[in-house]
Amino acid sequence: MNHSDEEDQVDWQKRKLLKAGACMLGGIGILAAMYPFLKSLEPTDQQLAEHGSVTVDISHLHENEQITVAWQAKPVWVMRRSQADLHALTAANPDLLDPNSLQNQQPHFAQNPYRSLRPEILVLVGLCTHLGCIPNYATLRHSGAQFASDNSAQQNFAGFLCPCHGSRYDLAGRVFKNMPAPLNLVVPPYHFLDEHTLVIGQ
């Protein structure tokens, strides 16, 4: 083989440029190609459209009765609270984490002690803000280490208890302090068409 010295010479400058160019363009290409793949993991527009509104007839809802309806595949509770329950909600409770609903977990109209449009009608998304289990209606007792700051100890009251990790909420879906759940339960957007018709989702 007859190579001249010049032919054997490797132009390192040129190779460096080639390498840098290839890496850069390849990198941009990979990033661009990732986008459609990541985007495809998101819910489709149709899935979003299926999440419209639900109409609920509440004429048969008695006092202290709770019904569950599906909205966006989530359980939504509708409950008619008694006057005694409402009275208890307005009393200041030092054991609540966010008693005045300052965190953005409800529409503007529900930022009141009852966390509802009409005081007696409670509408809540029934998913624990900890890890998403459905809490159950329960009679809770103020006692033990978790309610140390409570001065009316041993007083029974109604609320919601999550079966998975033990988070407790009051009858307005407000979470108690020192619970795994960090936020109050979500109030969905809703309005009333008339006296007995509730529309959830708008």
Place this chain on the structure above:
Amino acid sequence: MNKPKLKTVFFGKTKHFVPNNLNVWYVFGALLLGALAMQYLSGLWLAFYYAPSPDKAFASIQYIMHQVHYGWLIRTIHTTCASAIFILLYLHLLRGLLYRSYRSPRQLVWYFGVLLFWLLMLESFFGILLPWGQTSYWGATVVSNVVTALPHGASLLTLLRGDYQISGVTLTRFYALHIVALPILLIFLIQWHIRALHQVGSGNPGLSPIETRSLDGSCPKQCIPFFPEQALKDLLALIIFFILFAAVLFFKPDGFGFLKDKLNNIPANPMQTPETIRPLWYLASFYSILRAIPNKLYGVLLLSTSVLMWLLLPLLDRLSKHKTQKLHQILVWSWFVCWLTLTYLGLQPITSGWVCALGGIIGLYFFLFILTGLL
């Protein structure tokens, strides 16, 4: 030029030797290979009949259990073997702790092993959703919700599930990950785990370094050839393992409720969380840690710590020079007792009574682990 030979393609060019003082703790790696192979085959056979859609998943499992010839056997092998793999994995890890398998020069082997541990947990998490029963659905709900503790958690959760709740989209997604993505990753990592091991050679219970690599193909001092000496020992262990496995499989297929949850005989209901929800036994220690902290973010952070802490061992080992094997082994066993307690408590329903004690046990769990690495 030499033509490639089939034998070297399969087994590599060099002959492998192992220290001649390996005890019974050193068979679990081989047993894991056997169990994973069994899981792969039974899984493939299940995929022939399983239908990954919310309307059909639950029914297709019933179909496999009652109609398909020996379907009950294939499915029970798969559910039982999942637990068997974790028993073997924990024993394999315990061996690593007892005889300091993470010590230099075997860090890389250790890191691949820890990665395999994580991937196997993920593989089991994706698999649990597939029967579409109540345990499946709510287990997947709770575990996937862990990402909501991160910044932009809600969007991440939607991206992971492909829907606003666990749905059919989530089911097919988890199915694809369970049968394609993770098995391929596992096969690669197992290869690298073993190849990294072959580069440095096995450790040994005597802890004095034994050079197992041979330059000329002759057996090094204090060593025996892997084949057939250690291979036959592994085979004997595998036979004993299969006998024990078959005993559970045929006489106690639900493993006293530890292997198969009765609750999963009820189809998934997105509108009703079961009264008591129990994690699988091999994830129960993590569950204990997660629910012990009455704060979502810190609970998730502590859970992550308990998963990531395994990576620290090679570093901890280098930090201190004072080592006593006897004290080290006492520490490892005390740590293991803590782990067992956490596992037990993770399977119990929530009662506020033991919450304070739980905090102490978790503290001790982390403390002993770090001490084990140091001493």
